[in-house]
Amino acid sequence: MVYKKNERRMPTCLECGSKIRYGRSDKKFCSEDCRCRHFNTMARNGRAIRRRVLRQLSMNHDILEELMRSDVGSIDLIDLMGRGYVPAYVTSYRKNGKHDEYSCFDIKFIMTRTRVYSISKIQNV
Helix, strand or coil: CCCCCCCCCCCECCCCCCECCCCCCCCCCCCHHHHHHHHHHHHHHHHHHHHHHHHHHHHHHHHHHHHHHCCCCEEEHHHHHHCCCCCCCCCEEEEECCEEEEEECCEEEEECCCEEEEEEECCCC
């Protein structure tokens, strides 16, 4: 689109998409309502992501806790995933010699590509 020399390019509102006909040239919202609605939506999406991650971490913890109560010291990763465990969700990781040690809140375990073993509670929590 070609603009005339003195013609002002009208930006569009980030929330509703309407043209912003007045105000500063770098204005991003057409009204206070649109601005509030935009930032509330962004905050709501952030909270939804955190809730989803915490729900999966809680589910992983419950699965590991059930394995400990059943005195299961070792389990195939495929079987664990069949119970609903998602390996991508852990609360910490560290390299311990040759092993990769993970934890999910107060439960630590060693995970290889195919197996999870040495599931135990962290003592000093």
